[in-house]
Every structure is written in structure tokens, then in C-alpha cells.
Amino acid sequence: MKVAFATLGCRVNMYETEAMSELFIKEGHEIIPFNKIADVYIINTCTVTNMGDKKSRQMINRARRKNENAVIAVVGCYSQIAPKEISSIEGVDIVLGTRNKSKIVHYVNRFIEEKKQIIKVDDVLHNKIFDDLNIEEYQYKTRAFLKIQDGCNRFCSYCLIPYARGAVCSKEPKKVIEEVHKLAEHGFKEIILSGIHIASYGFELKGNWNLIKILEEVNNVEGIERIRIGSIDPTFFTEDVIKNISHMDKMCPHFHLSLQSGCDETLKRMNRRYSTSEYRTVVQNLRKHIKDISITTDIIVGFPGETDYEFNKTYEFLKEIELSKMHIFKYSPRSGTKAAKMQCQVDGKVKDIRSHKLIELNEKLEKQFMQKYIGRNMEVLYEQKSKEHEGYYEGYTPNYIRVLSKMNDDVFIGKVLPTKLHNVDKEFMYGTINF
Ligand code: SF4
Numbered sequence: 001m002k003v004a005f006a007t008l009g010c011r012v013n014m015y016e017t018e019a020m021s022e023l024f025i026k027e028g029h030e031i032i033p034f035n036k037i038a039d040v041y042i043i044n045t046c047t048v049t050n051m052g053d054k055k056s057r058q059m060i061n062r063a064r065r066k067n068e069n070a071v072i073a074v075v076g077c078y079s080q081i082a083p084k085e086i087s088s089i090e091g092v093d094i095v096l097g098t099r100n101k102s103k104i105v106h107y108v109n110r111f112i113e114e115k116k117q118i119i120k121v122d123d124v125l126h127n128k129i130f131d132d133l134n135i136e137e138y139q140y141k142t143r144a145f146l147k148i149q150d151g152c153n154r155f156c157s158y159c160l161i162p163y164a165r166g167a168v169c170s171k172e173p174k175k176v177i178e179e180v181h182k183l184a185e186h187g188f189k190e191i192i193l194s195g196i197h198i199a200s201y202g203f204e205l206k207g208n209w210n211l212i213k214i215l216e217e218v219n220n221v222e223g224i225e226r227i228r229i230g231s232i233d234p235t236f237f238t239e240d241v242i243k244n245i246s247h248m249d250k251m252c253p254h255f256h257l258s259l260q261s262g263c264d265e266t267l268k269r270m271n272r273r274y275s276t277s278e279y280r281t282v283v284q285n286l287r288k289h290i291k292d293i294s295i296t297t298d299i300i301v302g303f304p305g306e307t308d309y310e311f312n313k314t315y316e317f318l319k320e321i322e323l324s325k326m327h328i329f330k331y332s333p334r335s336g337t338k339a340a341k342m343q344c345q346v347d348g349k350v351k352d353i354r355s356h357k358l359i360e361l362n363e364k365l366e367k368q369f370m371q372k373y374i375g376r377n378m379e380v381l382y383e384q385k386s387k388e389h390e391g392y393y394e395g396y397t398p399n400y401i402r403v404l405s406k407m408n409d410d411v412f413i414g415k416v417l418p419t420k421l422h423n424v425d426k427e428f429m430y431g432t433i434n435f
Helices: 011-026 050-066 077-081 083-087 101-114 161-165 173-185 211-219 239-246 264-270 276-289 308-321 348-371
Strands: 002-007 030-032 040-045 071-076 094-096 118-120 143-147 190-194 226-229 254-256 294-301 325-330 377-385 392-396 402-406 416-425 428-433
Touching (some): 011 040, 011 143, 040 101, 077 083, 077 161, 094 101, 173 211, 211 226, 239 276, 294 308, 308 348, 325 348, 348 416, 377 428
Parallel strands (some): 002 040, 040 071, 190 226, 254 294
Antiparallel strands (some): 377 392, 377 416
């Protein structure tokens, strides 16, 4: 069969789509682009915003218009939250929740045999079983994502993910290590361990497993040169944890610590479980123990009730702690969350102004961070040919500075090469490889 995927949302979803594609390939099927005529369309949905739901519905309709005889399977977060709504959309044959993706081939085959709509959505809030999906072949053999954790029990007031992804569950440590070995044998140099709330890794497992313990194991795998972790809760970083991490030679000095707001009152309404002073301490400790550390973050502006006074507090806090990159998001109410029902929703124009102010601050801080590396020699893992800059190849330093260097051909892709960094150009730096 010809099978086409559409993926919405986060990196975890992208990982799971890759893994589902491999399951079809193993059974002898072919993966084709979503805009072609396929026998099976799989839409891996996102529900993090109302827009995610809308886009998911658009993809379902697009698939139906392409081939009305195709099998249409809708999987993922939106299916988990609203299975009835999805199953009533014309043309939808299969609806699977977030913990049923590993059986996708089975359900497609069953539908073809029985021609009866299938809805399989488990109660994820009480399910602590990790839905094991693996990836063995990647398009680019430089860095590989590895999903080791699913679910979240934090219940931030603006977020629906704990209901879509369910209770915390973790990939068995033995399987994590086996998969990292396999990826190293396939030539990968860098592993990015990811999850929905990765700081909770091991929470429900026997044997006192936690993120630090699994990182230590991954750090011992030969062939892997770099380890990164996805976006992580700042409360994970106690001083002891930071000291432990600073002794892992493959751990990259780059952490994405979601802050969301630099004002304690706003953080409280968001139900984030830290204060700005705790966040500041984490940043200071990371800088104290880890050389060349880069700390990046996400910020939401215009959260319900955010006054000028509160926004200014965020602005001043961000100016003070000088992170190396910030992703700025304008708050958009997600129906079904506490925040969507809060009084004092912020006007769209005010959100625009605040977001603009923070984007400007980010540009300044990002540039300031990169300028410190002018003239420095850094190890760069080259990943691909630059699409916008003819004759250049691009890669990342351990602390996640994007670097563009001139090369004659692509034999150096997948290699870590010492590179002298020159000037800063918006979001990247130019470099020269020192052979
Ligand atoms: S930590 Fe908060 S924002 Fe992140 S997935 Fe959990 S509830 Fe959502």
C-alpha cells in the first residue's frame, strides 16, 4: 500500500510519525508525500491550541478530497481528547489515542478486513504503560531523537497536554540503552532524549530510575559523542543534579528551561511550580558549574490578568538574567483549560506590543551571547548543506550556536570538526574549519 502521513505539533509527534512510518515499511508498504494519492492517510494530530484542532480537521478533509476510497486514520492528542468529534467527521475510518500508535498497522489491516469504523482510545490518565515506538533509520545520520518519556502530571492552567498524553510513563531503561547502542552502530553522533515532561523520567519505574541515572548510562555508550535533552522543567536542576551533569563528558552545555513568565503572580496563575528567584538560582548554578553554558527558554505574553506592571516585571527579569535565546508566544486560550475561563483576558493588540518588545530584547540578547564567541574555536557537528547560503554547510556547537562554514563537498556531514567562529549574522555565526 501507499501510505501518507501528516504530522502536526511538537517534536514528540514527529518522532512518533517516523516510528509509525518504519512499522509500515517493515511490512513492505511504501511511504509517499501527503499531497499524493495514497491508499492510507494517517493524520498525527495536535491539540495544544484551538488552531491545532482546526489544522487537524483540515488535513482530514484534504486526505478525503485526494482519495475518497483511502483509509483515513486519525491518531494522537486531538483524537485522545475528542474521539467522538473526530469519528463523526466524514471519511474517518480509524481513531487512535496517544497510547495506541504502536499498533497502527494492525488497526489499518483490521479496518481493511472488517470495513467497520475503529475507535481505540485508552484512559491515559490512569495508564502508566509506555507505548513503545522505535526508530532505526533516519534521513540525516547526524543526530537522532529518542523519545524516552510520555505524559505529564503538572497541570499548568493553560495546558491540555496532561489530558491528551496522560499519566507519566517511561521507556524501560534497558530498551533506551539498546536503542542508543543501535543508533551509535548506525553512525549517529548526537542523541536528543525527549519526552513530554522529561524531568519525570523513571517516576513510575521500579529500581529508583531517574533522568540522571539514564543520562549516566547513555553517556557510557561508545560512538555517541553528544547528548542533549529536550525542553526541561527548571525545578529538575538542584545543585547536586547540576554537579552530576557537569561530570558527564558527552552532555552538551545547552538546556532549554521553560520559564513562561518572569513575574511571580503570573507564574502562580499559570500553576507553574517555581518562583522567579528559584529560576534565577538554577541559572546561576548552571553558569557556575558548566562552562560555556547556553540557556534558552519559552515565554508566554498576554496570559489572562497580565497587567502592564506584571509584564514589566517579566521584561526586567529577562533583561537581568540574559538568556541566550527566547521563544516568545502570544497566549491563546485553549478551550477546556482553567486559563481559558479566567477573567481579564488580554486584548490582542496589547499582546502584539508585548510580544514585539520581547522579540526585540531577544534579538539583542541572542546577538550579545554569540558575540562572546567571536574568535573562539568550537567543535561543530556538521549536519547539512545550507539551503539559503550557496557553498556553505551548517551545524551546531555543543552550546547550540548555529554555524555556517564554507566547504567544497559534503564528505564532512556527520563529522565533528574544530571551527573558528567569526562574525554574527542574525541567528547564526560564520566559521572556518581548522583542518
Ligand atoms: S509541564 Fe505544563 S506546559 Fe508542559 S506539558 Fe505539562 S502541563 Fe503542559
